Amino acid sequence: MPFVPALHREPIWRRPSRSESGHRPSGYPHLNRLNVMRHLLRQPLVWFVAIGILLFGADSFFSVDRSEIYVTAAMQERIGTLWQTQTGQVASAAELESLVNNWVREEVLYREALRLGLDQEDSIIRRRLVQKLGFIAESDPTTAPETATLQAYFQSNIEAYTLPLRYSFRQLYFQSVDDAQRALQQIAEGADASQLGETSMLNATYAYRSGLNLNATFGAGFADRLRGLDPGEWQGPVRSGFGQHLVLLTAIHPAEVSPFASVQTRVAQDYQQSQQEDARQRYVDNLMDQYTITLESR
Structure with a gap:
């Protein structure tokens, strides 16, 4: 009588014995799936896609809805x-x-x-x-500079605090050269200069005016014409953008350095501005170092 083995249904899964731990029959469906999963997890593309999905999901979760405005x-x-x-x-x-x-x-x-x-x-x-x-680059808080620091800055930038050559004078205005020359003759003969001259919007007296200031008031070249006059007597006519002038130079003030005490506030402001400009330049230089600049040939 032939031997007929009894039908035996294998369980879907059972814990393998120690002797079986090194061998898993390929006929088990769940083992095939595990092998497939292991194979997929070894693929870089799978990890790339998975990370992309996670990042996209995180961005969607944490990002603020742009259609919502919350006014705190x-x-x-x-x-x-x-x-x-x-x-x-x-x-x-x-x-x-x-x-x-x-x-x-x-x-x-x-x-x-x-x-x-x-x-x-x-x-x-x-x-x-x-x-x-x-503004952000300049916003670094700085302590108030000491007087010694300001004095050093003052000496290093002495030209900025040097007063230029300046003029003090009286003037009489005339529209024509002939009228100015007649008035000059009258003054030489003893006439009162304050009674001469034509009405204008100009001042009769100017004091401590620089060449730059005078050229801005009377027109280009006026200060150069004053430079050739002798102080203490009426002279002219001197041409300006308005007409003709008789001029009495009362003083010529040579260029001089302003005393530190009289300009200390200005020096402090200039120093702070210089520090801000230096900070901005350092900030820009540091940023520029982080870039590679390429100019295409034209």
């Missing part, structure tokens, strides 16, 4: 403070509500402009952003 209490307070700074008055409840509504409207338009890319290739926005970045 602190933001409303800042809006009210800005109003008070500009007007000197505390905003009423109605005014604050209107201010917040205007801010929200502006924020909506701002976001829409960004969405449409209106900030791209705009030279005005470009310059404004660069300007704001410059």
